[in-house]
Amino acid sequence: MSTNTEIKKNYQFIKFKKLVIVSVIIGFLSAFLGIVLKNATEYYESIFFHRAETNAVFFIIFPFFGLSIIYFLRQYLFKKKENKGIKEIFESVSSKTKNLPSYKIPSHFINGLLTVVSGGSTGIEVSTVVATATIGAVAQRKHNMFRQYKTELICAGIAAGITVLFSSPIAGILFSLEVISKKLTRTFILTTGIAVIIASALSFLLHEKPLFAVNITTWHLKAIPYFILLGVLSAIYSIYLTRCVLFFKSYFSKINEPYYKIIVGSVLLSISFFIFPQLYGEGYHAIKTVIFNSNDTTLTLSLALTFFGITILKPIATSATLAAGGDGGVFAPSLFIGAFLGLLLALLLNRYTNADVIPLNFMIIGMAAVLSASIHAPFTALFLVCGLTNNYTLFFPILIVCLISKYTAKMIYPFTVYNYSPSLVK
Template identity: 60%
Template sequence: MSRFIKIKKTYQFIVFQKLVLVSVLIGFLSSFLAISLKKITEYYESIFLLRAFHFHFYYFLFPLIGLTIIYFLRKYLFKNKENKGIKEIFDCTKISSKNLPAYKIPSHFINGFFTVIFGGSTGIEVSTVVASATIGSLAQQKTNFLRKYKTQLMCAGIAAGITALFASPIAGVLFSIEVISRKINKALLLTNIIAVCVASMLVYVLDEPTLFTVKISMWNTYAIPYFIILGVLAGINSVFLTKSVLFFKSQFLKINKIYNKIFIATFIIGSSILVLPILYGDGYHGVKEIFLHSNDNFTFKFFLSILGVLIFKPIVTSVTLSSGGDGGVFAPSLVIGAFLGFFVATFLNTFFNANVLPINFIIIGMAALLSASIHAPFTALFLVCSLVNDYTLFVPILMVCLISKYTAKYMYPYTVYSYTLNIAK
């Protein structure tokens, strides 16, 4: 009996060693992929956006080029193999025999890059998540006894990728738990913690800056009723975003000829960006702009521009994804939330003399809308705090994230991810 116990402990130790080594490898590869995609996308997006700003016909030409390139890449390089985004990850975690094929890594990396730099109104986050999950999926296929840890290793890749994108290891782990696995066990915690530690080290070594540089001084309890209003509005807006994506996907499926899809999408995307350049690409440049002008007065032009973002960002994002673009609702949620918070704060200060701080509302709005869109309040909380590298607003962000999530769930119980998954059953 003692010999059996000894053999069992030896085997468990070997498995532990393998899990640690594989988690380190997954953490490095996933974070390196995420940082590489982030860097080159930011660089070329800024160049293309500046070019289009000076020559407006590029607002139409760039989306046409991007969607056409993606179509031919999918048809000839990736042999018409479909990309279903996060739905594929859910399928793999539910079906033990199903794995993510290796082509998902270059497919999502390349297509996500081309989508954003050519003006597609989405971000690289979902492309990174699927590519990182594929790294974890491939790792567990190499050794038989690691196959029972498929979900854990895929989540480790995802957590490392999110950590690298947003410099937030806690958000990385929470996203893999709240959105992907939806359960916790020792192996999940072990693999994810190791992977995000490796990713954090790489972020530190490369000295990756935070996405937004802002200074938060304080928040006041008298603003709590206004925070509640923001949470409810964020929940409503997230439902509009979700339903827009689902509606346009269903409509574009009815268009049989691919060039008709591309031309229609090009016209909608180009026209929208021409009127509101903030809609170009991931839109983070627009958020940085409103941080700089957070104390501007409420004018009719201001009202129209913000209203335009709140209405057309979900539509342009939906058209981008429905016409073949690679991405998701992660970046659009952050951008829409920022503009919603800015609008609410400025409106309250102008017409009700509320004396609230617009910067606080911008930050809280980002977290609230992300929370409502993916039904992950704790991921949104830590991710947005990391984006600004400040936890001053921890309490109001947590409160508003919970309000926005449950407002959205009450109005419409599905996210883009869960609704797609239910349809597939």
Template identity: 60%
Template sequence: MRNFTQIKKYYSFIVYQKLVVVAAVIGILTSFLALSLKHVTEYYEALFYSKAVAFNFYYFLFPFVGLTIIYVLRKNIFKNQENKGIKEIFEATQSTSKNLALYKIPSHFINGFFTVISGGATGIEVSTVVASATIGSVAQQKANFFKKYKEELICAGVAAGVTALFGSPIAGLLFSIEVISRSTNKSFWITNSISVGVASLIIVTLNEPLLFSVKIITWHYHALPYFILLGIVAGINSVYLTRSVLFIKSRFLKFTNQYHKILFTSLLLGSTLVLLPVLYGDGYHGIKEIIRYNQTHFSMSLLISILGILILKPIVTALTLASGGDGGVFAPSLVIGAFLGFFVASLCNYYFNAQVLQLNFIVIGMAAVLSSSIHAPFTALFLVCSIIGDYTLFLPLLLVCLISKFTAQYIFPYTVYSYKATTI
């Protein structure tokens, strides 16, 4: 009996030892994939955007060329399989027979890259997450030994990808729990902690910069009622984003010719970009601009511009995704949240003399809309704190993220990831 117990313990030790090794490899591969996609996309997005600003015709040409390249590659190289985003991960984790095929790594990498640099109003986050999950999925397919740890290894890839992309190991773990797995066990914590730890070590070694350079000084308790208002409005706005994506995608199914989809999207997206260039690509350049000029005085022209962004960003995001672009609602949520926070703070200061700090509302708005769009308040909280490198707003961020999430869930209980056509 004693010998059997010792053998069992030794076997468990070998199991976890192998899981540690494969999780570390996943963390390394995923980190370099995420960082390479991030930097190459940032470079070419800025380059193409500067060309479009100088010559507006490119606002129409770039989306058409980018979406056409994605379609041709998908049809001729990537097995004519449409990228479904996060839903692909759900299909793999919830099925014993389905897996994420190896070609999903270059498919999402290349398609995400071309979508964003050509002006598609989404981001590389979901492309990175699915490609990272595929690394974990492929790892568990390589040996029968790992098949029982399929979900754990896929989640390890996801967690490491988010960590590398945003420099936030806690957000990586929480995203894996709140959005992908929703349950944990010992092997989950081992694999995900190791992959996230490796990813963190890589981004520290490479000295990756913060996504947004923000210095939060303080926040005041008199702003709490306005924070609550922002949380409610953010929840409503995220539902508008979700329903826009679902509605436009369903309408685009009526197009039988893919080139008609691409042409239609290019014309609408180009027209929108001519009016509001800030919507080009992932839109992070717009967040940086509004952070830089957050003390801008309220004016009617500014009001109209921000309203245009809040109304049109969900629509152009939905058009991009419906026409074959790769991505999701991650980056759009951050962009919408930043401008929504600025908008709410400006209105409160102008009409109610609230004397709230616009910069605080920009930061909290980003977390609030992200929280309510993906129903993951703790992921949004730690992610936004990490991308600005400041935890001063932790308490109001926590409050607003929870309010926005429950507001959105009360109005519409689905996200673009969890919705199925047969659910309502």
């Protein structure tokens, strides 16, 4: 008995040691991929966007050029298979036979980069999530001992990727738990914990900075009713975004010729960019333009119409991008819509009700609220936005508004772009 017990203990120790080692490797590779993709996208997007600003004809050329390259890469390099985004991960973790093939790493990396750089009105977050999930899936297949930990190792890769994108290890863990795993185990804690520690260390060594480091000093209790209003509006906008994406994908699926999809999508994007150049790419450049001066912004009719138009057209531009073959998801669009929705609401309240609210606070809370409602993950949205801004002053109001927006959205329309299936509504 003692010999059997000792053998069992030794086996458990060896398994633990190997899980630690593989988690370190997954964390490093996923973080490295995320950092490279983030910086490459930001660098080249700014170059392409500046070129289009100086010569508007590129607002027509770039989307068509980018979507065409993505199509040819899929046809001749990536096995003629479209990227399904996070649904690919769901299919993998829920099945013992379906796996994320290794070509998904370069496929999502290259296509995500091309999509955003050429103006696709989405972000690299979903591309990063699927690519890093594939790193975990490939590692899981390398050793028989890891076969039973498929979900945990996939989540470790995802958590590391989210950590470096948003400077928030907690958001990485929570996204893996709330959206992918939905089950907390000791192995999950071990693998994702190690992966995000490695990712955080790599971010620190490479001096990665939060995307929107802002100085938030206070918030007022009198603003709570207005925060609740923002939560409800965010839920409505998230449903609008979700329904737009689903509608466009359904409509474009009826177009048999792939190049017609590219042409229609490119035309819609070009028109959007001509009306509002802020819709080009991820849109983070547009958020940065207004976020640091938001408290000094004066509302005018033209500004109000601009912000309203941006929040209405962004879901359409995002949907056209994805339906035409672009790679991405609703992370960046949700943050973008939330920022401008929050700012517009704050300016309207100050102008017409003398509410004296802080516009910057509404931008930050709006970002979290729309994201929470779009992916049904309030705690992920909370820590993700706090990490993005490197500020936790608004922790409590963000938490309340994220919960309100999620459950309001779920009550009105129970699906997200990730869990929707036509069979569920029959």
